[in-house]
Amino acid sequence: MNDTLLDDFERPLRALCTDDTLRAVEGGAPADALWRAIDALGYTDALVAEAQGGAGLSLRELFALVFAAGRAGLGLPFGETAVARALLAAAGHGGRHGSGPVAIAPGALGGAGDGAIVCRDVPGGALAQQVLVSWQGEWLLLPRERATATPGAWRAQASATLRWQGAHLAVVRFDAGGADAVALCNALHAAGMAGAMDRVLELTGDYARDRKQFGRPIAQFQAVQQELSVLGEQAHSATLAARLGCSAAGVRPDPLLAATAKLRTCEAARSVCAIAHAVFGAIGITEEHVLGLYTRRLHEWRAAPGTETQCARLLGEALLGQTEGLFDFVRLRLSAPAFA
Incomplete structure (x- = not known):
């Protein structure tokens, strides 16, 4: 589907x-x-x-x-x-x-x-x-x-x-019937951030393959390959987290799963934006380049409620408020529900 x-x-x-x-x-x-x-x-x-x-x-x-x-x-x-x-x-x-x-x-x-x-x-x-x-x-x-x-x-x-x-x-x-605007925004913003980071990954990879330095594409230099590898890891982990945040059978997300998704995508966005601009160099910070449209959106989503601090606090309070250990908390409360 x-x-x-x-x-x-x-x-x-x-x-x-x-x-x-x-x-x-x-x-x-x-x-x-x-x-x-x-x-x-x-x-x-x-x-x-x-x-x-x-x-x-x-x-x-x-x-x-x-x-x-x-x-x-x-x-x-x-x-x-x-x-x-x-x-x-x-x-x-x-x-x-x-x-x-x-x-x-x-x-x-x-x-x-x-x-x-x-x-x-x-x-x-x-x-x-x-x-x-x-x-x-x-x-x-x-x-x-x-x-x-x-x-x-x-x-x-x-x-x-x-x-x-x-x-x-x-x-x-x-x-409101128990609906939580912050949880809804967390889930939706995480999904949008994951999509934006996927596009940034594509833009950065294409540029690295096209841009040549010392007679060969910069994507062939080990230092750049390392950065692209980290960028890809962060972008794909954000997509997995965003899927978790939206894993609801109805309209309302689970607040803890939504907070987990937003926190992970915010953490990933910091690395993704920094690496992408480093690979593009000076051209990436110009108003004419499309990269800035995506990185500005990512930073804006990071600042929107709930912020990284708010999400981390919600998860920390939930962990401290239950009797099970960290492993059981992650296993029982931060896993996607099963669907028929």
Whole structure:
């Protein structure tokens, strides 16, 4: 199922997400036409139940699509939109999400005592039409245009920290039912990061085979081969971890598995970005080169909730809160569930 979904989605996505299109969106060009073309492919309703017009897929099956979106460099919140539509449809609000992209983020108090809701470092937040925010046991569907936006550090035209005056601005609100926005973001961001790192691995390998120094490709030098080997190891381990984070039969991931996936992909991203830029040299840090589109996304995902520190703390507290040893904790709580 994953291979079929990946092939059917990745081919048209690759044609839509050209280097020029990605650069234009990152630079502030309107992304409406790109989103309409992606939405028309039909995969944004993949998690919605069949009885409500969707495909009835699970988060485990969505992994392939989010991976493909990350690999294509798509800066719009595709995976978040698919999950948000499924949650809204299950709550009886299937027609309230509009036609634009929907971001997902945990909400926090603004700090000024005025009841404001703040979502920090939302990937694709500046491009989203609405944001599904977890807030005090509820989901709030908040219009992005009603928020005060602070540009993101890594992609100023695409991502943002968003602040709303209060929950009264929500166009839809419903019980969260135990759903965890941080866990959802961890699972989805890990899958997108794995896809982006797979693309960085391809770009770096191709460049090393083409770039010649002293009459032969730099990929033939042992030092470069060592770096490429480490890059490949990190990228592939991130893919395995991201699959684990999305291994859920429904829409909601296991918080511990999602945290494990995000922590591992964040750790891998540090090495992947450093090695890729070292192999490319000066050309890799220019605005014109596509590599920067991917490495900026990876660093942005690392900074988005939950961060490496938050994920490590969650896992550490879970380990210390049980009576079994480390081996049994990993074996019983950090292994993928079996599916029929």
